[in-house]
Amino acid sequence: MQPCLNCIAPACRASFGINEIIYNCPKCGGLLEAKYDFSDIDVHLLKRIWRERRMENNPLDQSGVWRYRELFPFLDDYNSVVTLREGNTPLLQSVRAAAYGGLANITFKHQGFNPTGSFKDNGMTAGVAQARRLGMKRVACVSTGNTSASMAAYASAGGLDPLIFIPNGNIAYGKLAQALEYGAKTFQVDANFDQILALVRVLTERLGIYLLNSINPFRIEGQKSIVIEMMDQRDWKVPDWVVLPGGNLGNVSAFGKGLRELHQLGFIDRLPRLAVIQAAGASPFYEYMREKGSKPFEAQGHPETLATAIKIGDPVSWPKAQFEIETSNGVVESVTEQEIADAKAVIGHSGIGCEPASAATLAGIRKLKLDRNADVVAVLTGNVLKDPDYIYRYHTGALQAPDSSPIKPNFGNAPIVVPNDAEKITALLAG
Numbered sequence: 001m002q003p004c005l006n007c008i009a010p011a012c013r014a015s016f017g018i019n020e021i022i023y024n025c026p027k028c029g030g031l032l033e034a035k036y037d038f039s040d041i042d043v044h045l046l047k048r049i050w051r052e053r054r055m056e057n058n059p060l061d062q063s064g065v066w067r068y069r070e071l072f073p074f075l076d077d078y079n080s081v082v083t084l085r086e087g088n089t090p091l092l093q094s095v096r097a098a099a100y101g102g103l104a105n106i107t108f109k110h111q112g113f114n115p116t117g118s119f120k121d122n123g124m125t126a127g128v129a130q131a132r133r134l135g136m137k138r139v140a141c142v143s144t145g146n147t148s149a150s151m152a153a154y155a156s157a158g159g160l161d162p163l164i165f166i167p168n169g170n171i172a173y174g175k176l177a178q179a180l181e182y183g184a185k186t187f188q189v190d191a192n193f194d195q196i197l198a199l200v201r202v203l204t205e206r207l208g209i210y211l212l213n214s215i216n217p218f219r220i221e222g223q224k225s226i227v228i229e230m231m232d233q234r235d236w237k238v239p240d241w242v243v244l245p246g247g248n249l250g251n252v253s254a255f256g257k258g259l260r261e262l263h264q265l266g267f268i269d270r271l272p273r274l275a276v277i278q279a280a281g282a283s284p285f286y287e288y289m290r291e292k293g294s295k296p297f298e299a300q301g302h303p304e305t306l307a308t309a310i311k312i313g314d315p316v317s318w319p320k321a322q323f324e325i326e327t328s329n330g331v332v333e334s335v336t337e338q339e340i341a342d343a344k345a346v347i348g349h350s351g352i353g354c355e356p357a358s359a360a361t362l363a364g365i366r367k368l369k370l371d372r373n374a375d376v377v378a379v380l381t382g383n384v385l386k387d388p389d390y391i392y393r394y395h396t397g398a399l400q401a402p403d404s405s406p407i408k409p410n411f412g413n414a415p416i417v418v419p420n421d422a423e424k425i426t427a428l429l430a431g
């Protein structure tokens, strides 16, 4: 069997060539996913090869994505790959954060260590490779900031023109700055993420531009490497829980697919449970799953959260996400602005740090009251420097929720203004 794109809709399951430029099933509109013949996979051999590749100087092997290329073999050759040494992100422990989350231990898989500072790089290197293989010249996305930063970097590194569409005034400056610096043509649109996605889909179709939002199945293939690398780093010991923030729900779709494939092929002996955490003001998937999918999925017209990365009311990948949550016996939770802000400060005070959306994980863990001895991996999706404005406001007591209610700096650490006077500072420190 050649690699192909399959419709995931149970009533359709149509199959298409791997080189077709489609993002939804042309027959029924369903979501697409890549399928492969894995019959030649040798688990023990691959586990060894992947370890050995960490020692190699070949850029493909040094990449924490392409090192695991046998599990997403959609390319004929690797000439179209652009790598910036993505992946290779650490597992970090924090006693402080574990205690805050009601756990004996917690492990963070910190995707903020990626070249552009978020987990998007794992998927973007794959999406851009497919764009180049197809001979596309221009690529586009709508973004709450991280996808655009990542796409700008990988497209420019690969000689493609990146076109970025962002909700005006609603993305963190660190991310906008990256897009500009990496040379993307950047359009600020007076509309929200969901509305702009519809616009970008029209434009990409009309102008023959390759769409690199997470609806693109090759982005999902690359993002599978996050859980593959995590399992490799854990010597294939399966955690009880993998917790991640949910926005457009591409990442949970990728994690679920990656873990299922690892399980089916025999790399791991069971599936961890997935927990997706949404911001309360942008929680359509939480609301839907609370009703156990018994009512039709309903988009939220006016999503609101200071965690702008996950400010999404109409997540395109919800059918995939529902399948992965149900298959892994997972859960979906929602957390308030105050809960996100406090959890973020705790992660920061652990010396680890992350952007607001990422902190929804620890806030969610605390709320879910997991078994104290559970083995939990929380995925920190973005770097602390993505949104410094939020940090300064929180610590100085100036942060306000979208409805203008104040956020209390429960773990605030405001800078102290002092005179240029050793005596006075000494007295202050003694106090």
Ligand code: F0G
Pocket (backbone or CB within 6 Å): 118, 120, 142, 143, 144, 145, 146, 147, 148, 214, 245, 246, 247, 248, 249, 250, 251, 252, 309, 310, 355, 357, 358, 381, 382
């Ligand atoms: N965390 C961060 C830091 C993100 O940037 C995003 C998504 C998510 C979590 C949610 O992941 O969409 O796969 O459920 N950011 C997208 C963007 C939407 O445009 O950068 P998801």
